Amino acid sequence: MxxxxxxxxxxxxxxxxxxxxxxxxxxxxxxxxxxxxxxxxxxxxxxxxxxxxxxxxxxxxxxxxxxxxxxxxxxxxxxxxxxxxxxxxxxxxxxxxxxxxxxxxxxxxxxxxxxxxxxxxxxxxxxxxxxxxxxxxxxxxxxxxxxxxxxxxxxxxxxxxxxxxxxxxxxxxxxxxxxxxADGKARPLAPPVRWQTDEQLTLIGMANVFAATKLDIGARFMLQHLPQGEFKQVVDLGCGNGVLGLTAAQRYPNASVHFVDDAYQAVSSASLASLANSLATERLHFHWDDCLTNLPADVAADLVLCNPPFHQGEAITDHIAWQMFVDAKKRLQQGGMLQVVGNRHLGYHIKLKRLFGNCETVAGNSKFVILRATK
Ligand SMILES: C[S@@+](CC[C@H](N)C(=O)[O-])C[C@H]1O[C@@H](n2cnc3c(N)ncnc32)[C@H](O)[C@@H]1O
Missing domain, CATH: 3.40.50.150 (Vaccinia Virus protein VP39)
Structure with missing residues (x-):
């Protein structure tokens, strides 16, 4: 090109x-x-x-x-x-x-x-x-x-x-x-959409956020299979509306949770949702970033949750998923895990196996698989 x-x-x-x-x-x-x-x-x-x-x-x-x-x-x-x-x-x-x-x-x-x-x-x-x-x-x-x-x-x-x-x-x-x-008439902005998941988590969707007004089906599947454990540093990589990280913050009460997204409105929406769910404590952190480029050096994650994008603008591409996996491996501590949800046909297991040397299928249905790789 x-x-x-x-x-x-x-x-x-x-x-x-x-x-x-x-x-x-x-x-x-x-x-x-x-x-x-x-x-x-x-x-x-x-x-x-x-x-x-x-x-x-x-x-x-x-x-x-x-x-x-x-x-x-x-x-x-x-x-x-x-x-x-x-x-x-x-x-x-x-x-x-x-x-x-x-x-x-x-x-x-x-x-x-x-x-x-x-x-x-x-x-x-x-x-x-x-x-x-x-x-x-x-x-x-x-x-x-x-x-x-x-x-x-x-x-x-x-x-x-x-x-x-x-x-x-x-x-x-x-x-x-x-x-x-311009006709000179100032239109008021609509407040971001506010809605609730089946688990009564309030989510907030500004207009440019992925799954702004409803739960993504991949995210729904991921929520059914979150790992059990005493996690201390969790990253929601590509957080969108923040549903994975907010649920992690509830599920792992001692964990710091880092929400990261390329979309400014996604990070803002996740942050607003943390307030709406009274989760806004000093253990939640919000980063507008390209993957984990600028995640603070002292964050050594023991769990990264990721529902990767498979397009950039209108172009279908897997380079962002690949960068997310590479960055996750860099920022995981030894023994830490990356858990990914993706469409079956995207073949993320091949990438994860290549990168981590291991990849376990945690769950699958006709459309999605949940994969886990350990550092
Ligand atoms: C499939 S959505 C998942 C959103 C949310 N985690 C969920 O499960 O509903 C992928 C997210 O990755 C974000 N994203 C795309 N490119 C990115 C990048 N380079 N760095 C960080 N996030 C990115 C998108 O803005 C989008 O919110």
Missing amino acids: TTQFQLDDLQLTLTRYPANANANLQAWDAADEHLLKVIAAEPAAGSALIINDSFGALVCGLRQRQPMIQIHWVADAKTSHLGAQENLQVNRLSGDAINWLTDEALTDVAAELTLLKLPKNLNYFAEQLKALSQSLPAGSRILIGAKAKHINQALLALIAEHFGPASASLTWKKTRVITAI
């Missing part, structure tokens, strides 16, 4: 994050190119707000054209932040005057130019629009890049409902750019 981005005046080297793990996947798509093409035809702006820029194609493109532009850059994934920052460096583009932000900032950040990549999750998109309706004055424009097949009347109506009237450009490379104009 190419890493050489070339579009009219722009020439960049762009990789996904981490760069070496998924060399067969491209770091940008034609909707990024389309947005950069559209703004090239406009007068230069003094400031820009960039939202959902997966690995920094937009920030790098804009920066290459306008080295002095002030940029507010908003993304939920830590790996997007790390990828964009690495791509700026690789292309010798300055990171000065760039505010690296998460969605929390959307209600009060504004710029002359706003670019947004349409996310797959339309509830999340609607929340982003509502937040922008509070910060962007009447008449402000957002340019929204998306695949043409995702643009229809329902999407334009959703934009009109949450932000203001919208119209789509002609198709170029199977993508279109929607122009949405």
Whole structure:
């Protein structure tokens, strides 16, 4: 897959994050190119707000054209932040005057130019629009890049409902750019969804969280097979809504529990849920991180629980699961265990056996297996 981005005046080297793990996947798509093409035809702006820029194609493109532009850059994934920052460096583009932000900032950040990549999750998109309706004055424009097949009347109506009237450009490379104009009415944000599991655990799902409003079936299966023991340091790796770690905190009352996720909203949701279940003690810790890269050095886990993702954005990939297993092995103490739930067909047992030299099948049903590897 190419890493050489070339579009009219722009020439960049762009990789996904981490760069070496998924060399067969491209770091940008034609909707990024389309947005950069559209703004090239406009007068230069003094400031820009960039939202959902997966690995920094937009920030790098804009920066290459306008080295002095002030940029507010908003993304939920830590790996997007790390990828964009690495791509700026690789292309010798300055990171000065760039505010690296998460969605929390959307209600009060504004710029002359706003670019947004349409996310797959339309509830999340609607929340982003509502937040922008509070910060962007009447008449402000957002340019929204998306695949043409995702643009229809329902999407334009959703934009009109949450932000203001919208119209789509002609198709170029199977993508279109929607122009949405703020109508000046500030929409209140919806509070995150609050719901309960069968075991009466309260969970909280912000819009961009995996299984935001219902229990994942893999997680349900994992909960039925949590190991017994006196665990002291537990990690919920890829915590999502936090259901595995919160249950571990109840089940192992002497354990410190570390919740880790790439999605800022996942870590925030798990943290809010710990309060809602009166579990917020000093033994719970929340980390917005790419796998266990920045887990504090003094954490030596005796149990890592993991329901790994099998995609990154829209791309199906097992590199994150592999990195999670590698990181878990590094951070487990001798004798500690990694317990994984996964779809049967993903073949995680092969990876675990290769890495740990052992892998036990704890349980299985027609769809999932629960695997345990010991360091
Ligand atoms: C299948 S979901 C599991 C969520 C939750 N543990 C559950 O069982 O419902 C996988 C989680 O991994 C997170 N994730 C993806 N890439 C990650 C990475 N590089 N580092 C940490 N977490 C990641 C996703 O955001 C998602 O919340």
